[in-house]
Amino acid sequence: MAGHIQDRWYKTEPGPAGKPVRVKTDRCGTGLRYRARYIGPDGTEKSKSFRDREKRLAEQWLANIEADMSRGAYVDPAAGRTTFRQYGEKWIAAQTTDMTTRTTVEVQLRLHAFPHIGTRPLGSFKPEHIREWLGVLENLLPKSSYRRVIFNTVSAVLTAAVEDGHLLKNPCRATSVRAPLAATPRVRPWTAERVFAVRSALPARYRAMADVGGGCGLRQGEIFGLSEGAVNGETGWVHVDCQVKVVNGHLVFSPPKRGKERDVPLPDSVAHVLKQHSEEFPPVDVTLPWLRPDGPLVTKRLLFSLAGGGAVRRTDFNTRVWKPALVAAGVLEEPKPGERHQAAREHGMHALRHFYASVLLDAGENVKALSTYLGHGDPGFTLRTYTHLMPSSEGRTRKAVDGVYKASGSASDGPQTAQGQ
Numbered sequence: 001m002a003g004h005i006q007d008r009w010y011k012t013e014p015g016p017a018g019k020p021v022r023v024k025t026d027r028c029g030t031g032l033r034y035r036a037r038y039i040g041p042d043g044t045e046k047s048k049s050f051r052d053r054e055k056r057l058a059e060q061w062l063a064n065i066e067a068d069m070s071r072g073a074y075v076d077p078a079a080g081r082t083t084f085r086q087y088g089e090k091w092i093a094a095q096t097t098d099m100t101t102r103t104t105v106e107v108q109l110r111l112h113a114f115p116h117i118g119t120r121p122l123g124s125f126k127p128e129h130i131r132e133w134l135g136v137l138e139n140l141l142p143k144s145s146y147r148r149v150i151f152n153t154v155s156a157v158l159t160a161a162v163e164d165g166h167l168l169k170n171p172c173r174a175t176s177v178r179a180p181l182a183a184t185p186r187v188r189p190w191t192a193e194r195v196f197a198v199r200s201a202l203p204a205r206y207r208a209m210a211d212v213g214g215g216c217g218l219r220q221g222e223i224f225g226l227s228e229g230a231v232n233g234e235t236g237w238v239h240v241d242c243q244v245k246v247v248n249g250h251l252v253f254s255p256p257k258r259g260k261e262r263d264v265p266l267p268d269s270v271a272h273v274l275k276q277h278s279e280e281f282p283p284v285d286v287t288l289p290w291l292r293p294d295g296p297l298v299t300k301r302l303l304f305s306l307a308g309g310g311a312v313r314r315t316d317f318n319t320r321v322w323k324p325a326l327v328a329a330g331v332l333e334e335p336k337p338g339e340r341h342q343a344a345r346e347h348g349m350h351a352l353r354h355f356y357a358s359v360l361l362d363a364g365e366n367v368k369a370l371s372t373y374l375g376h377g378d379p380g381f382t383l384r385t386y387t388h389l390m391p392s393s394e395g396r397t398r399k400a401v402d403g404v405y406k407a408s409g410s411a412s413d414g415p416q417t418a419q420g421q
Contacts, residue, residue: 003038005058034058038065040076079166080123085114087122087166088157099247099292108150112137122166127174147180186388189358190351201328206321208277209304213352215270217374220349221245222256224312227300228283233271238264244311250293251311256375264373286311322349358389
């Protein structure tokens with residue numbers, strides 16, 4: 001058996017005749033009698049106390065500890081007593097992702113996980129606790145896709161807890177736990193008519209943004225952070241290395257999403273539009289902190305800025321510029337007096353990226369190249385998002401077969417003619 005059991009009520013001392021004698025200690029009759037002790041894998045002593053007449057329980061506990069160690073399933077009891085909230089807060093603080101992502105994850109845990117499972121010790125987690133929590137979450141948040149994001153965050157915390165030795169298995173991965181379904185809305189790209197209608201409805205200062213989004217596939221923040229030096233009309237490339245984003249209410253410069261800088265082909269038509277835009281609205285030097293509000297100051301000569309100078313803020317632009325343009329183009333209805341524009345996530349500036357993807361796929365561009373131009377981390381994601389926009393296989397089949405028949409000049413002779421070519 002690993003370790004030993006100490007009896008705190010009695011001790012053995014040498015007797016008068018040299019034989020050991022069992023005598024009472026000062027604690028006899030008070031407190032927990034038995035203390036089971038062992039040395040953990042980390043080299044430190046661990047222990048657990050038991051009441052009088054519970055020596056057998058103490059022996060069983062030590063036996064279980066020894067069995068867990070032998071099969072590699074040992075979890076430090078003290079670590080298992082750490083609550084989900086305590087560990088989750090340390091996990092958040094140790095994240096190395098950008099500040100915006102950390103803030104989003106922290107909000108998810110503090111609003112939707114800590115209030116429900118935050119006080120539960122990590123070592124006590126079972127699949128039933130996750131199932132119960134998901135049931136509560138379903139009543140609070142009707143949107144399945146958002147529940148899935150929160151579930152994945154909680155699962156990530158518990159996976160880290162397993163790796164750190166706080167619990168044996170991640171209960172989120174149990175077969176009886178069903179993660180909320182991921183929303184898979186099919187992308188419906190805008191038509192060229194709609195793109196140009198919205199473009200025309202934008203104020204002249206921001207009109208070229210539609211060309212950069214629809215003609216180069218840049219994200220909204222990347223458009224806001226596009227500098228004069230990143231556009232090279234002579235070589236026909238745009239270097240995407242910066243975006244403007246909001247961190248804790250402050251505008252900052254930061255690398256593109258996932259830190260992936262990229263080069264995107266610059267069509268002549270878009271290069272011409274940007275040249276005209278720069279002549280009418282000269283680029284402006286804008287200074288913002290890098291990555292975080294207290295980061296080092298960086299100055300960039302931006303192609304798009306506010307009328308009085310300064311970088312464009314996403315929320316203000318969407319409310320005061322983009323949605324009014326959608327109304328003018330007939331995409332959204334005019335809000336009633338005193339009401340806000342209707343929510344329309346599918347009609348945000350991201351719709352210009354979808355349009356860009358649809359144009360390239362329709363022209364026969366391969367998914368890997370499109371993924372690179374869009375700045376996706378995985379071509380598989382690009383394929384899953386836009387596979388329905390690719391020319392259909394049946395269409396290519398008809399074209400291929402018809403091409404063989406046409407080349408043979410004997411369509412009436414049937415397939416045998418084609419096979420003989």
